[in-house]
Amino acid sequence: MTIRFDDPNRPNSYIGRTVPRPNAGKLVAGQGRYVDDITLPRMVHVAFVRSPHAHARIVSIDVGDAQAAKGVVRIVDGTEMATICTPWEGKLAHLQGMKTPPQHALAVDRVRYLGEPVVAVVARTRAEAEDAADLVVVDYDPLPAVTDLMTALDADTPIIHEGYEDNLCFRRTNEAGDVDGTFAGAHKVVEGWFKSGRHTGVTLEPRAIVADWKAGEAELTAHVSNQAPHMLQVLLAKHLDLPESRVRVVCGDVGGSFGVKVHVYPDEVATAALSKMLGRPVKFTADRLESFLSDIHARDHEATGRIALDADGRILGFDVDDWAAIGPYSIYPRTSAVEGLQVTNLIGGPYAFDHYRVRSSTVFQNKGICAQYRAVGHPVAVAITEGLVDKAAHEMGIDPVEFRRRNVIRDDAYPVSTVAGLKLEGLSHEKSLDALVEAMDYDALRAEQAELRAKGIHRGIGIASFIELTNPSPFMYGIGGARISAQDGCTVRMDPDGSVVALTGVTEQGQGTEAIMAQIVAEAVGIRPHMVRVVTGDTRVTPFGGGTWASRGAGIGGEAALRAGRALRDQILEVAASMLQGKAAALDIRDGVIVDAETGEDRLPIEEVGRIVYFRGDTLPPDLPRELMQTRHYITSNYPYAFTNGVQASLVEVDPDTGFVKLLKHWCVEDCGRIINPQLVDEQIRGGIVQGIGGALFEEVCYDAEGQMLNGSMADYLVPMSGEMPDMVIRHIETPTEEGALGAKGAGEAGTAGAPAAIMNAINDAIRPLGGEVTAMPFTPERILRALGRIRD
Amino acid sequence: MKASVGGYARARDLAHAFDLLAAANGMGRVIAGGQSLVAALNLGLTAGDLLVDITGITDLRGVRVEGDHLLIGALTRHVDIGSDPLVAEHAPLLARAVPLIAHDAIRNRGTIGGSLAHADPAAEFPACILALGATLIVEGPAGRREVPAADFFVDVFETALDEGDILTGIAVPCIAADERHGIEEATRRAGDYAIVGLAGVRRAAGHRIVAFGAGPRPMLCGAAMAALDAGDLDAACAAIGGELDPPSDTQGSAAYRRHLAGVLLGRLAAQLGDPS
Numbered sequence A: 001m002t003i004r005f006d007d008p009n010r011p012n013s014y015i016g017r018t019v020p021r022p023n024a025g026k027l028v029a030g031q032g033r034y035v036d037d038i039t040l041p042r043m044v045h046v047a048f049v050r051s052p053h054a055h056a057r058i059v060s061i062d063v064g065d066a067q068a069a070k071g072v073v074r075i076v077d078g079t080e081m082a083t084i085c086t087p088w089e090g091k092l093a094h095l096q097g098m099k100t101p102p103q104h105a106l107a108v109d110r111v112r113y114l115g116e117p118v119v120a121v122v123a124r125t126r127a128e129a130e131d132a133a134d135l136v137v138v139d140y141d142p143l144p145a146v147t148d149l150m151t152a153l154d155a156d157t158p159i160i161h162e163g164y165e166d167n168l169c170f171r172r173t174n175e176a177g178d179v180d181g182t183f184a185g186a187h188k189v190v191e192g193w194f195k196s197g198r199h200t201g202v203t204l205e206p207r208a209i210v211a212d213w214k215a216g217e218a219e220l221t222a223h224v225s226n227q228a229p230h231m232l233q234v235l236l237a238k239h240l241d242l243p244e245s246r247v248r249v250v251c252g253d254v255g256g257s258f259g260v261k262v263h264v265y266p267d268e269v270a271t272a273a274l275s276k277m278l279g280r281p282v283k284f285t286a287d288r289l290e291s292f293l294s295d296i297h298a299r300d301h302e303a304t305g306r307i308a309l310d311a312d313g314r315i316l317g318f319d320v321d322d323w324a325a326i327g328p329y330s331i332y333p334r335t336s337a338v339e340g341l342q343v344t345n346l347i348g349g350p351y352a353f354d355h356y357r358v359r360s361s362t363v364f365q366n367k368g369i370c371a372q373y374r375a376v377g378h379p380v381a382v383a384i385t386e387g388l389v390d391k392a393a394h395e396m397g398i399d400p401v402e403f404r405r406r407n408v409i410r411d412d413a414y415p416v417s418t419v420a421g422l423k424l425e426g427l428s429h430e431k432s433l434d435a436l437v438e439a440m441d442y443d444a445l446r447a448e449q450a451e452l453r454a455k456g457i458h459r460g461i462g463i464a465s466f467i468e469l470t471n472p473s474p475f476m477y478g479i480g481g482a483r484i485s486a487q488d489g490c491t492v493r494m495d496p497d498g499s500v501v502a503l504t505g506v507t508e509q510g511q512g513t514e515a516i517m518a519q520i521v522a523e524a525v526g527i528r529p530h531m532v533r534v535v536t537g538d539t540r541v542t543p544f545g546g547g548t549w550a551s552r553g554a555g556i557g558g559e560a561a562l563r564a565g566r567a568l569r570d571q572i573l574e575v576a577a578s579m580l581q582g583k584a585a586a587l588d589i590r591d592g593v594i595v596d597a598e599t600g601e602d603r604l605p606i607e608e609v610g611r612i613v614y615f616r617g618d619t620l621p622p623d624l625p626r627e628l629m630q631t632r633h634y635i636t637s638n639y640p641y642a643f644t645n646g647v648q649a650s651l652v653e654v655d656p657d658t659g660f661v662k663l664l665k666h667w668c669v670e671d672c673g674r675i676i677n678p679q680l681v682d683e684q685i686r687g688g689i690v691q692g693i694g695g696a697l698f699e700e701v702c703y704d705a706e707g708q709m710l711n712g713s714m715a716d717y718l719v720p721m722s723g724e725m726p727d728m729v730i731r732h733i734e735t736p737t738e739e740g741a742l743g744a745k746g747a748g749e750a751g752t753a754g755a756p757a758a759i760m761n762a763i764n765d766a767i768r769p770l771g772g773e774v775t776a777m778p779f780t781p782e783r784i785l786r787a788l789g790r791i792r793d
Numbered sequence B: 001m002k003a004s005v006g007g008y009a010r011a012r013d014l015a016h017a018f019d020l021l022a023a024a025n026g027m028g029r030v031i032a033g034g035q036s037l038v039a040a041l042n043l044g045l046t047a048g049d050l051l052v053d054i055t056g057i058t059d060l061r062g063v064r065v066e067g068d069h070l071l072i073g074a075l076t077r078h079v080d081i082g083s084d085p086l087v088a089e090h091a092p093l094l095a096r097a098v099p100l101i102a103h104d105a106i107r108n109r110g111t112i113g114g115s116l117a118h119a120d121p122a123a124e125f126p127a128c129i130l131a132l133g134a135t136l137i138v139e140g141p142a143g144r145r146e147v148p149a150a151d152f153f154v155d156v157f158e159t160a161l162d163e164g165d166i167l168t169g170i171a172v173p174c175i176a177a178d179e180r181h182g183i184e185e186a187t188r189r190a191g192d193y194a195i196v197g198l199a200g201v202r203r204a205a206g207h208r209i210v211a212f213g214a215g216p217r218p219m220l221c222g223a224a225m226a227a228l229d230a231g232d233l234d235a236a237c238a239a240i241g242g243e244l245d246p247p248s249d250t251q252g253s254a255a256y257r258r259h260l261a262g263v264l265l266g267r268l269a270a271q272l273g274d275p276s
């Protein structure tokens, strides 16, 4: 089964081309169906009474007035909820020493973060439910809130969870080589301090669920805006005590997810439980204000680090101490420890060196729960690494591009096992740097920068090399006991007219999964993409799979689709060969026609095979296999992850009087292996960069010392907007993975991984001559001015 | 959050509007462009209001010159202020403010009367109106009165409008031959409310500099104005921060806002043609 992907003139060459997205027309026509668009007979709505305190004891709950309010159907508190819905713990067995207490769908006895759901109020309309929720009187006894990351483990800091000795969720040290000796004897040691602001995903469509329990069938159907339907199916079954086959999770159109929608949320589980209690459909749609409070947050990190160098500017080692603040619970089922864990693996990722020590400590806070958000841990690790690398280059007097050239792992060195323990199959740092320098016209930019500097214009150029983890194996979650599939599957079925339905376990949330699946199946079978109808997101019909996370859709779901498509093709040809009394190997399918593989001459329209198999099977030899429906599953096995790589650059101008940063241009050279659809990859990179820019310049969830959120609205929490985004130049290097025939790795997170570091380095390049340096994201104008010493308090 | 609205009525004319407001027993709320009011309803900051829609009262829309004043109807939309030739000629400050306000979609609906009545301390029009020394024309059940801009803005979201009053228009003195207008503001993203901003008018009689986003209402900056009148820009830039008491929030501390006011004043002075 070989397809010559590098030959653009091969037949059915859809893989590698920009083709129209099959689901775009529907969305543009306003015919998308998001969860909130769904209205079912007898459906009721739930609103949640959420904790106004970061930490408090629940003294009493009085629902008397609320119960009497107009339209109210049922009011449930945590104690009652616990009778039908079991609590969960976001732990992974392989993360040794990790701890987190049971978390309930509704708080029992204590609340531990602002916005934690306490009471569910179900009414005929959402408005009535909200009005009644206002009438619920909860008497709280406030407790001290733990809101500071760096003092969370101090002896005099209150402990959030009774029975625990401290506020530590998880700590890991990854150490290899002789770190102390190396740093003691190094030619130069450069140190830095870095901070990444807590931010959140801000999906266009908020989280939403319509849960529909049908007592007659003892079955729960949940329409959810989610990116891992089978995971949710299994976990709803577990916590509501149902057989998995009696839980159907349907994820129709999803308006963005970014990792926000890959977790189990108490309000969503409570909604499912309420449907079971009431025997009728219940809808919950988070409004924007509760999204800020209750969606996962991420990247609340602070770190100190140092890098050791020899006299030639070669990196000898990294030594980093990273701290991560999460909420009072580790997220279920993936855990909130993975961000810190990634930092312990990814520091120094692009470089060759021998001495490594990274410790990460994940601590509990009375704030919203932090968890996996696009490029989990990468932006933090890349910022620490590239911040240190840039500082080192500067202190050694070496150009930052030249410094990276000296230190990256050579393109011909692969496969490589790094000192941090990563197995790298094949990366292209050198080629990527070359392509970047060429795309930027780097030397000319440097010359222009110097010229403008003389005129008092402060421009900066920042570079950031990175690696990115994609195509995860069960080593990520399954090994720790989480019921999250690393395997994925695809079923393809040929209908009588030769068109094909493809059912896949990976999901679509706006990124174009359905487009690439159609391309892959079309090429694999030998038909046109518009003849393929892709179905995603319904656990009742799609093969059991993982969904979309860790940039796995193309590499794993795509490989399964390719294999299923080829299996269908082979089956079609076997039937055709029998009909033509020839050999299957001498035939091919091109544009939906069975042809002579050698000459390309038409032999049989594919629909003739469909007609014979489905309606005149009597004319075929009785023992001839004729399943025009094939399923294949795929899982990676040689490497725990398929790493990708790339390098980004940012050009900025800093106004030293206002502290404002203008983004002038951004470049990214990326190697995601085989590119299936160039436009979709470029869009993924661009969108990822925008989210990286958000973290670097704009986005921060701010809490005060009491754990109250200060900016939980779209007016106060600044998401990046198109007006401020720079032009982005995207280039590609293709180093396919050899694990599968497709050779695709992930592309969804690379933009986010590298952008913050590139921008940080660019700003510092601009302001270093003025005597300032910023390393605490987001780089607000005020932080920049303070770094420059321009504000007196 | 779901908006809680008590009802909706569309006023035929001013008298009808006053009747509707009177009948609502204090729960009546004028709605013009709805660009601030509807957001407030959706955030639960106001609830149960009877919305009295005045956008059908066409007399309150449009711009004309009367004597040495430009009369701007309260219902004139931001987009129209931005493109009106009379505004460009006689009150260019207002035209220059428009591109700084929000985004196209909001400028297509939002009205100048709504902006002034809403009195967001970070909004552009209130500051411009004060800098121009305009007069606000208010009508109510008790009749018509004129309120100088200096008396109109009272506190955050609070004006001299009484219960049942409707702002019907604004009278702006037409620009004199030697008069210069300018506006400067700092926003993180295009269309955001300003972290801090300055509207400025230079007349023969002296400067009028108004800061927005820097206090509970648009603030006339007397010390900076006096220094500018004396031709000392450095002193003006140094003084302006000291005479403001801006808020601290997640967009910036008071100290940062004071610093920014000084920087923006330097840039505004260039617009006003002041020697640097």
Ligand SMILES: Cc1cc2nc3c(=O)[nH]c(=O)nc-3n(C[C@H](O)[C@H](O)[C@H](O)COP(=O)(O)OP(=O)(O)OC[C@H]3O[C@@H](n4cnc5c(N)ncnc54)[C@H](O)[C@@H]3O)c2cc1C
Pocket (backbone or CB within 6 Å): B029, B030, B031, B032, B033, B034, B035, B036, B037, B038, B039, B054, B074, B075, B100, B101, B102, B103, B106, B109, B110, B111, B112, B113, B114, B115, B116, B117, B118, B122, B123, B124, B125, B161, B165, B166, B167, B168, B191, B192, B193, B194
């Ligand atoms: C995303 C967004 C960004 C924005 N950014 C900016 C910005 O940068 N700068 C800025 O200045 N504004 C901004 N605005 C506000 C916008 O300019 C509004 O249009 C304006 O503030 C209110 O005008 P309106 O006609 O929409 O008033 P409405 O929303 O209809 O009413 C606002 C208030 O004024 C009262 N009111 C309205 N008209 C009258 C009247 N004639 N007499 C008495 N009371 C009246 C109403 O009762 C209500 O209390 C923004 C709005 C949004 C949604």
